[in-house]
Amino acid sequence: MSVTKQRDALQLLQTIGSFPWYVEKFIDHKKTKKSSPSTLLGYLRDIAFFFRWMMTEGLTQATELKDMPLSDLNELKKETIESYVLYLQESHLYERAALLTNPTRSAKKEYSDRTISRKISSLKSLFHYLAALAEDEHGEAYLKRNVLAKIELDATEMTPLARAHAIRAKILIDDEIYQFVDFVYNGYLAHCDTEKKRQYHLQNRDRDTAMIALILSGGFRVSEIVSLDLSDIVMEKNQLKMIRKGKKEDAPFFSDWGKEYLGRYLALRDKYHPGSQEDAVFLAVSPTKPHGHRIEVRSVQKLVKKYAKAFGIPDLSVHKLRHSFATQFLRLNPDPHQLQAQLGHSKIETTMQYAHVLEDALEKAVNRTT
Known part of the structure; x- marks a missing residue:
C-alpha cells in the first residue's frame, strides 16, 4: 500500500x-x-x-x-x-x-x-x-x-438572476410576512371544507400563529421554539432563553408584533389541559395523549406546509420562515454581525447566505448607476 x-x-x-x-x-x-x-x-x-x-x-x-x-x-x-x-x-x-x-x-x-x-x-x-x-x-x-x-x-x-428568482419564490418578503401570519389566524378558515377541520383550526390557530410569528419575528429554529419552557420567556424584555447549537446559552430577542401573538396564545394555553408538571410552552393533544404535551418538530413542519400551500407559496417551509426573517433583517439593518448574533451563528459565512440578490434591491442598484 x-x-x-x-x-x-x-x-x-x-x-x-x-x-x-x-x-x-x-x-x-x-x-x-x-x-x-x-x-x-x-x-x-x-x-x-x-x-x-x-x-x-x-x-x-x-x-x-x-x-x-x-x-x-x-x-x-x-x-x-x-x-x-x-x-x-x-x-x-x-x-x-x-x-x-x-x-x-x-x-x-x-x-x-x-x-x-x-x-x-x-x-x-x-x-x-x-x-x-x-x-x-x-x-x-x-x-x-x-x-x-x-x-x-x-x-x-x-445565472445569479435566475437563482434570485428561485430564492424569492420560497421565502416571504416585506408585507408578505405579516400577510402570512394574518392568513394563518383569519384566512385559513375559508380553506376548511368540513366542520371537523374548521373546529380543529379554531382550537389550534392561536398556538400555530404564535409559533409562526415567533419564528418570523426572531429567526428562531423550529427546534428552539419547540424546546421552549415557560420559564424561558422573558416577556418584559422580548427575549427567549435557550440552549442553541453547540450547547451555547443565549437569549435572543423577538419583535413586539410577535409578542402580541405569543401573549394571546399563553392566555389560552390551559385549554390544552397540560399536567401540573408540563412546562412546555407550545402544546399538542392527541387521542392517545389527551393532556397537553410538548408539540413535536415534525408536527410544526407539517402545519407550516399546510398553511403555506393554502397561502399560495407551497415551497415555503418552516426553515424558510427563518430565511424570511434573516433576509428581511438584512434589508432593513445591513449589519450581518447583528444578524449573526440574533441567529446564533458561530461563523459570519453562515449568516451571509441571507444576503440574497433580490429583484427590488437589484433594481435600485441599477437606478443608482444611471
Whole structure:
C-alpha cells in the first residue's frame, strides 16, 4: 500500500467514528466494492457537508454528525434536496458578500458543476444503499423512501438572476410576512371544507400563529421554539432563553408584533389541559395523549406546509420562515454581525447566505448607476 493510501486509510479510521452507525455500514459496504480509502473519505466529506447543512437549516434536532437519525433522512422532501443543490450553486455568492465585511479573508472558489454533481452523487449512493441494499434484522430497508432517486442535476447553469428568482419564490418578503401570519389566524378558515377541520383550526390557530410569528419575528429554529419552557420567556424584555447549537446559552430577542401573538396564545394555553408538571410552552393533544404535551418538530413542519400551500407559496417551509426573517433583517439593518448574533451563528459565512440578490434591491442598484 502506498504512503498516500496508508495515510488515507488511517484518516478514514480516525474519522468514521464521528458518523452514525448506518454511515459506517455504508462505508463497510463500499469497502467490499474495493473502493479506495481516498474515495471513502470523499463520501464522508460530502455526507458530513450535507448533514451540517441540515443542522444549519433546522431540518434536524441533531447537533453532532453521529446523532443524525435515520428518521430525519426518511422525512426529507424533494424540494429540500433541490434547495441544497441551489445552496451549492450559490455558495460562492455568499462568500463574496462576506468579503465586504472582512476584505482580508481569502475568497472561496465557486463549486464547479462537476463538484456539485459529485456531492449529490455521494448522497445518491448513501440513500440508495439505505433504501435498496441494506436491511435490518426483519429484512426491511433502513429507509422507506429514497428522495435522492428523484433528483436529477440540470446541466444548464443558472445565472445569479435566475437563482434570485428561485430564492424569492420560497421565502416571504416585506408585507408578505405579516400577510402570512394574518392568513394563518383569519384566512385559513375559508380553506376548511368540513366542520371537523374548521373546529380543529379554531382550537389550534392561536398556538400555530404564535409559533409562526415567533419564528418570523426572531429567526428562531423550529427546534428552539419547540424546546421552549415557560420559564424561558422573558416577556418584559422580548427575549427567549435557550440552549442553541453547540450547547451555547443565549437569549435572543423577538419583535413586539410577535409578542402580541405569543401573549394571546399563553392566555389560552390551559385549554390544552397540560399536567401540573408540563412546562412546555407550545402544546399538542392527541387521542392517545389527551393532556397537553410538548408539540413535536415534525408536527410544526407539517402545519407550516399546510398553511403555506393554502397561502399560495407551497415551497415555503418552516426553515424558510427563518430565511424570511434573516433576509428581511438584512434589508432593513445591513449589519450581518447583528444578524449573526440574533441567529446564533458561530461563523459570519453562515449568516451571509441571507444576503440574497433580490429583484427590488437589484433594481435600485441599477437606478443608482444611471
